[in-house]
Amino acid sequence: MSNLSEINLIFPVESNLKTEIAVIGSGPGGAITACLLAEAGREVLLIEEGANLPLESCQPFSVEEMVQKYRNGGLNAAFGQPKIQYVEGRCVGGGSEINSGLYHRTPPDLLEQWRTEFEVDTLTEHDLIPHFEACEQAVNVCYLPGKAPTASLKLQEGATALGWQSLEVPRWFCYQETQENTVPKGTRQSMTKTFIPRALKAGCKLLANTRIQTLKQTNQQWILTGNYQRYPIQIQAETVFVCCGAIQTPALLRRSGIKNNIGNSLRMHPTVKIIAQFNEEINALDMGVPVHQVKEFAPRFSFGCSISSPPYLSVAMTDHPQYTNIVEKYWQNMAIYYAMITGEGSGTVRNIPFFHDPLVRYHLTSQDLKDLSEALQKLALLLFEAKAKVLYPSISNHSPLTHPQDLTKIAEQLPVKQTNLMTVHVFSSCPMGENLKKCAVNSFGKVHGFNNLYIADASLLCTAPGVNPQGSIMAIARRNVLKFLNKI
Numbered sequence: 001m002s003n004l005s006e007i008n009l010i011f012p013v014e015s016n017l018k019t020e021i022a023v024i025g026s027g028p029g030g031a032i033t034a035c036l037l038a039e040a041g042r043e044v045l046l047i048e049e050g051a052n053l054p055l056e057s058c059q060p061f062s063v064e065e066m067v068q069k070y071r072n073g074g075l076n077a078a079f080g081q082p083k084i085q086y087v088e089g090r091c092v093g094g095g096s097e098i099n100s101g102l103y104h105r106t107p108p109d110l111l112e113q114w115r116t117e118f119e120v121d122t123l124t125e126h127d128l129i130p131h132f133e134a135c136e137q138a139v140n141v142c143y144l145p146g147k148a149p150t151a152s153l154k155l156q157e158g159a160t161a162l163g164w165q166s167l168e169v170p171r172w173f174c175y176q177e178t179q180e181n182t183v184p185k186g187t188r189q190s191m192t193k194t195f196i197p198r199a200l201k202a203g204c205k206l207l208a209n210t211r212i213q214t215l216k217q218t219n220q221q222w223i224l225t226g227n228y229q230r231y232p233i234q235i236q237a238e239t240v241f242v243c244c245g246a247i248q249t250p251a252l253l254r255r256s257g258i259k260n261n262i263g264n265s266l267r268m269h270p271t272v273k274i275i276a277q278f279n280e281e282i283n284a285l286d287m288g289v290p291v292h293q294v295k296e297f298a299p300r301f302s303f304g305c306s307i308s309s310p311p312y313l314s315v316a317m318t319d320h321p322q323y324t325n326i327v328e329k330y331w332q333n334m335a336i337y338y339a340m341i342t343g344e345g346s347g348t349v350r351n352i353p354f355f356h357d358p359l360v361r362y363h364l365t366s367q368d369l370k371d372l373s374e375a376l377q378k379l380a381l382l383l384f385e386a387k388a389k390v391l392y393p394s395i396s397n398h399s400p401l402t403h404p405q406d407l408t409k410i411a412e413q414l415p416v417k418q419t420n421l422m423t424v425h426v427f428s429s430c431p432m433g434e435n436l437k438k439c440a441v442n443s444f445g446k447v448h449g450f451n452n453l454y455i456a457d458a459s460l461l462c463t464a465p466g467v468n469p470q471g472s473i474m475a476i477a478r479r480n481v482l483k484f485l486n487k488i
């Protein structure tokens with residue numbers, strides 16, 4: 001059963017649809033864009049490749065969630081030395097339905113760099129504050145009202161012992177009333193809980209299970225061709241917002257022959273992990289989302305704690321096959337920590353004839369590999385300070401670390417063949433700005449050289465933000481759609 005109303009298409013009679021504005025992709029970028037357009041009285045059709053499922057259709061962070069709501073069940077790789085596994089949402093609400101909800105505003109010095117290097121107009125912190133504030137209110141960004149998970153507090157403990165800066169990161173979440181000393185529960189304020197119901201209430205129509213294959217402009221109209229489930233479909237729109245995320249947006253545009261500065265500058269936050277085992281219990285089935293991060297070395301690298309349920313621990317332990325049995329026995333004493341670099345490498349998104357998914361390539365520089373190594377060493381040091389007993393880095397068959405002296409065993413440049421990197425943060429594949437050598441779209445998301453064609457998603461971020469990106473994506477989407485509506 002779907003939780004949101006959806007257009008019922010009757011084939012073949014309604015296989016040709018017409019709308020004033022088509023928004024393709026319903027993640028944070030698309031949902032906010034569709035909502036504000038509909039609330040301004042515009043005729044909007046929100047089109048989504050994935051299914052329209054309630055947030056509650058599965059347990060958060062379960063294997064079932066991966067099957068229902070992740071693209072390819074979460075198995076995607078950016079090819080390079082080493083390759084980087086990345087994940088994306090594929091459902092109504094996009095990544096917001098599956099993510100941890102950790103919120104940051106865009107760092108002001110980064111906005112200044114985007115202004116000078118990419119020539120983005122009116123994007124200072126001052127310009128963005130109204131958009132940050134409106135989005136924070138709409139998705140209820142707030143701090144934990146009770147106790148943080150013990151595994152999360154371990155980060156704070158280690159950082160404090162070393163005199164490093166750590167912080168609790170707020171989340172978009174509605175917490176239930178809670179008793180002292182218990183980890184609060186509640187509901188993630190994803191797009192299906194916030195902007196999408198608002199959009200539908202304002203008259204926006206939603207078409208789920210529909211993948212747009214190509215766009216073509218004829219006589220001032222855009223023709224979108226794709227499939228609703230297995231039926232071919234054509235949609236006519238005067239204006240199109242492409243909001244398919246940092247991988248699928250360039251893939252769709254390039255399939256449509258729109259290629260200038262599209263898909264050439266993909267950035268991500270390459271991330272390396274450590275499974276830490278402690279003497280005491282730090283994990284529980286209802287642990288919730290860890291909320292602490294260590295920003296002492298930001299923007300070069302940051303640390304955090306990941307979801308550490310037994311299935312996640314088992315998957316993470318596959319780098320150390322001879323120790324996988326300890327997860328079953330000691331999972332309550334174990335948690336997964338990560339070190340994420342901002343990095344200077346970049347990647348490309350290209351389509352391959354007859355293949356459904358694009359080929360994603362990512363090049364890490366030797367400095368990136370050094371940063372990853374230094375970040376891993378510092379994270380390990382922090383975890384030992386927090387009284388970890390054994391550390392298992394995400395380097396295949398690397399010997400477990402049992403003492404701070406073992407940190408010297410971590411190579412200065414991580415070995416490309418054994419290191420297992422991943423990321424949940426991808427962006428910058430169609431950067432915004434007036435610098436025509438680098439940018440795919442102008443300062444407000446309009447594709448350079450095309451009329452009535454816009455991008456509104458993670459692709460626009462000029463470079464890797466060094467912080468969780470959804471706060472930046474939401475604020476920039478809001479700013480750009482209000483500019484389109486002549487409201488700023």
Ligand SMILES: Cc1cc2nc3c(=O)[nH]c(=O)nc-3n(C[C@H](O)[C@H](O)[C@H](O)COP(=O)(O)OP(=O)(O)OC[C@H]3O[C@@H](n4cnc5c(N)ncnc54)[C@H](O)[C@@H]3O)c2cc1C
Binds near residue numbers: 029087098210244249
């Ligand atoms: C597991 C996980 C945890 C994360 N944790 C955090 C966090 O704590 N904090 C944070 O800030 N960020 C987090 N992120 C990142 C954040 O979710 C993304 O940056 C954000 O969702 C990107 O928004 P978007 O609008 O660019 O695209 P997406 O959210 O990727 O949405 C794009 C949508 O477009 C649809 N689509 C794609 N192609 C087509 C097509 N051809 N036709 C129709 N529809 C299409 C997709 O199915 C998808 O639903 C996390 C991500 C993941 C995966």
